[in-house]
Amino acid sequence: MKKGFDLKKLRLSDLVPFIAFVVLLVFFAVATGGKMFSSYSLQKLIEQSILTIIAASGVLFVVAQGSIDLTVGVNVALSGVVGLHVAQVTGIGWLMIPVSLAVGLLMGLLNGVIVAKCHVPSFTLSIAMLIGVRGIVNYIQTIVGVEYVPASMTFITASGVRIAAFFVLLLVMIYIFEFTRVGRYSRAIGENETTARFVGIPVDKMKILVFALSGLMAGFGSVFSIAAVGGTTQTMGSFLEMQVAMAIFFGGVLVTGGSSAKFYKVILGSLSITIIVYGLSLMGMSESHISQSVEGILLLLILFITILTNRQKKLKTEHKEEA
Amino acid sequence: MSGEVILEIKGLNKHFGPTYANKNVDLKLRRGEVRGLIGENGSGKSTLLSQIAGLYRPDSGEMLVKGEPYAPHSPIDANRHGISMVMQELGVVGNLPAGVNVFLGRTGQFAKGGVVDLNALNKAAAAQFAKWDLPMPPLNQLTDGMMIETRKMIELARALSIDPDILLLDEVTQSLSLNNRDKLYALIRRFKEMDRAVVVITHDIEEMIRITDTITVLRDGEVVGEVRSAETTLDEIRMMMVGRQVSGEYYRADMTPTYSDEVVLRVKDLSVPHELEDISFEVHAGEILGFCGLSDAGIHSIGKAVYGLSKPSKGTVHMVPTDTDIHSAPQALANFMGYVPKDRDNEALMIHANIRDNSVLPSVEELKGKAGLLAPRKLSRMAEGIRERFSVKTTGVGQTMNALSGGNKQKVNLGRWLAKDLKLLILDCPTRGVDVGVKANIYALMKEAKKDNIATILISDELTEVLGMADRLLVMKDGRITKEIRRDEDFTEQSVIGEMI
Numbered sequence: 001m002k003k004g005f006d007l008k009k010l011r012l013s014d015l016v017p018f019i020a021f022v023v024l025l026v027f028f029a030v031a032t033g034g035k036m037f038s039s040y041s042l043q044k045l046i047e048q049s050i051l052t053i054i055a056a057s058g059v060l061f062v063v064a065q066g067s068i069d070l071t072v073g074v075n076v077a078l079s080g081v082v083g084l085h086v087a088q089v090t091g092i093g094w095l096m097i098p099v100s101l102a103v104g105l106l107m108g109l110l111n112g113v114i115v116a117k118c119h120v121p122s123f124t125l126s127i128a129m130l131i132g133v134r135g136i137v138n139y140i141q142t143i144v145g146v147e148y149v150p151a152s153m154t155f156i157t158a159s160g161v162r163i164a165a166f167f168v169l170l171l172v173m174i175y176i177f178e179f180t181r182v183g184r185y186s187r188a189i190g191e192n193e194t195t196a197r198f199v200g201i202p203v204d205k206m207k208i209l210v211f212a213l214s215g216l217m218a219g220f221g222s223v224f225s226i227a228a229v230g231g232t233t234q235t236m237g238s239f240l241e242m243q244v245a246m247a248i249f250f251g252g253v254l255v256t257g258g259s260s261a262k263f264y265k266v267i268l269g270s271l272s273i274t275i276i277v278y279g280l281s282l283m284g285m286s287e288s289h290i291s292q293s294v295e296g297i298l299l300l301l302i303l304f305i306t307i308l309t310n311r312q313k314k315l316k317t318e319h320k321e322e323a
Numbered sequence: 324m325s326g327e328v329i330l331e332i333k334g335l336n337k338h339f340g341p342t343y344a345n346k347n348v349d350l351k352l353r354r355g356e357v358r359g360l361i362g363e364n365g366s367g368k369s370t371l372l373s374q375i376a377g378l379y380r381p382d383s384g385e386m387l388v389k390g391e392p393y394a395p396h397s398p399i400d401a402n403r404h405g406i407s408m409v410m411q412e413l414g415v416v417g418n419l420p421a422g423v424n425v426f427l428g429r430t431g432q433f434a435k436g437g438v439v440d441l442n443a444l445n446k447a448a449a450a451q452f453a454k455w456d457l458p459m460p461p462l463n464q465l466t467d468g469m470m471i472e473t474r475k476m477i478e479l480a481r482a483l484s485i486d487p488d489i490l491l492l493d494e495v496t497q498s499l500s501l502n503n504r505d506k507l508y509a510l511i512r513r514f515k516e517m518d519r520a521v522v523v524i525t526h527d528i529e530e531m532i533r534i535t536d537t538i539t540v541l542r543d544g545e546v547v548g549e550v551r552s553a554e555t556t557l558d559e560i561r562m563m564m565v566g567r568q569v570s571g572e573y574y575r576a577d578m579t580p581t582y583s584d585e586v587v588l589r590v591k592d593l594s595v596p597h598e599l600e601d602i603s604f605e606v607h608a609g610e611i612l613g614f615c616g617l618s619d620a621g622i623h624s625i626g627k628a629v630y631g632l633s634k635p636s637k638g639t640v641h642m643v644p645t646d647t648d649i650h651s652a653p654q655a656l657a658n659f660m661g662y663v664p665k666d667r668d669n670e671a672l673m674i675h676a677n678i679r680d681n682s683v684l685p686s687v688e689e690l691k692g693k694a695g696l697l698a699p700r701k702l703s704r705m706a707e708g709i710r711e712r713f714s715v716k717t718t719g720v721g722q723t724m725n726a727l728s729g730g731n732k733q734k735v736n737l738g739r740w741l742a743k744d745l746k747l748l749i750l751d752c753p754t755r756g757v758d759v760g761v762k763a764n765i766y767a768l769m770k771e772a773k774k775d776n777i778a779t780i781l782i783s784d785e786l787t788e789v790l791g792m793a794d795r796l797l798v799m800k801d802g803r804i805t806k807e808i809r810r811d812e813d814f815t816e817q818s819v820i821g822e823m824i
Contacts, residue, residue, distance in 0.1 A: 179695075179696055179697050179698070179699075180691075180695040180696065180697060181687050181688070181691060181695060181697065182695075184680075184683075184684075184687055184697060185687070187676075187680070188673060188676075188680070188684060191673035191675060191676045191680075192669070192672075192673045192674075194669060194670050195669075195670060195671060195672060195673050195684075197632065197652060198630075198632065198652065198662060198664050198670045198671060199652070199656065199662075199671075199684050199685050200630070200631075200652040200653045200654075200655055200656025200657075200660075200662075200685065201652075201653065201656075201684075202651075202653040205653075258673070258675065258676065259673075259675065259676045259677070259680065
């Protein structure tokens, strides 16, 4: 992909996610007494990070544009619950997949239209949706209850199938983000929305498109989530949006998006977050309150580093412009 | 001067790298005529003479001598056709004696059994000096250490020794003292009486008017005018040489609007609330249409509105070649328009992104391959192309934009549009905050775009710039167009300012 890898061109801010990843890996390897590197643990790690990476690969487009999509968690819940219910009611098992995807896509589309056409800040919209849709999901679940993967579809619960599907999806998303117009225009919008408009990039269309894409990935996420657990749960997708946001920002993508948005950062960030969560549970700190406070503290730390490196960059820029 | 045409040049072109040294030069030289070639440094005078003298080969175009096709492959070949030249840079060989220098490359005629007979050679050389009434140098002495004036005389004798029909003199007088200048003038007069022709280059305009019959003025490699010496003035020549103003030597020099009849853009009754009112105009292929006005006249809104970035309350922006009404910027982009907005850092460029990303941004659609693939190699190649063609000074296309100087940023900004296949280019203050060199560069690019039949809308706060470049000028006041002035009309600062207030 990249020929002539030039060390001089690497910036400190690009190295932070690598360093963090390695530090975390070493720390938990030592702290868990090597349990972290057993083949069982590694497989577990990959499986646990699948949902995060899938959801984050859609949100990355939104973040690249300088926006945020915090609805992926509830979207996973909604599309999963609806998809599985339709499959159960109709008796056609495979329907769960297209219905989940369609629900996810539609919700993303709705987000996109509101952000692009009504000029609602994505953060505000996300929070409103987060609360509102979670209410709807809870309501649906009180009626339909917990449902299980239809018998005809149980093959998707096999981890081999899931991992294979994951890699295919991952490659497609990497391609779209790094090598197509959609990714390039999204980064341009994050760099400078005015410039993007003035050049003639269809900014509104691109905004709607990436929110829809993010929704679609949430739809995929719901299928992976159901496949991993075997059915819907009450807490399906909860806090996923935070995990995704952490993965993206931990990976070194700036909140402002633009050129800082790179796909490898999402993968690194997702793995790091998973290592933290899984590592803590291996150390016997599985109680969610401890692991959550550690996650919170880490996120704060990342934001600090991000802001600091950003400020340095800005200062450098100003110096150059003076000179 | 009404004599038969002895030398005819048609559509001569000569490039050195990306710059034109001669561009579409046409010239007719008659028997008995003394022609002056004048222009600023780098205007292509010497290049033109060198091609006639067989030193350079033209890239295209043709030359006829006495009605016969003429394509000299060397100065000697030119000599055979009766053409010789005295060059601006000293053209004698220092470690050869003066006499040998006169017959340089032609000493074979004095050879006897493989040995050059120097006595015979010197005799012949002396005959040349006598024949043309030139002061004779010591013929056996090496030319090294001789005065410039003397060496020039040797060169002159050499040029005359072939008994040329056409004598080309490139800056000869500047190295001569007064009495020898008179000898040179006498020589030129004699050529005229002999019904031969002389082409003279000199920077002394007064001298040129005095000694020539006709004067051809060159600018940026092109012939911008031809005048009769008897009817012209120093000021006229100077104005033709430098363009409108001495300060703006990079502007156009011609004073006639030149563009095709083909309408590229038709704007009709365009109104944007609080910005523009009932704007109607047309831009033609190869035309530079200028817009000027005071700060709140609305000239900057024109660019935005045409590029589909405003919300007009009424009116149409019609792109004629594609027969499309433009309602949005993406549409403008797809319909072969380009827009260079005024605020380079905030509206045009992504200053924290690298040169590559900035360069390819308007061309993403064209760069798309199968399955929407934007191959990194393709993108880099395009960015490299822009960097080279517009000589952007940078360490590489991976460098961030804000590391560049204003002028180099603007080169990327303009270059990425000119790298495309455009029909209409909108420039809003394209030379804002760039140094003189880059300014000249940008004007040259505008001229090139004009040659390529691109229609240009030039919006500028600098009146001299619009006057220097535009074919037509639209003056705006309070969001309306109040006056149209053509280049061949009252195209002066005073008249335009009068309209603006």
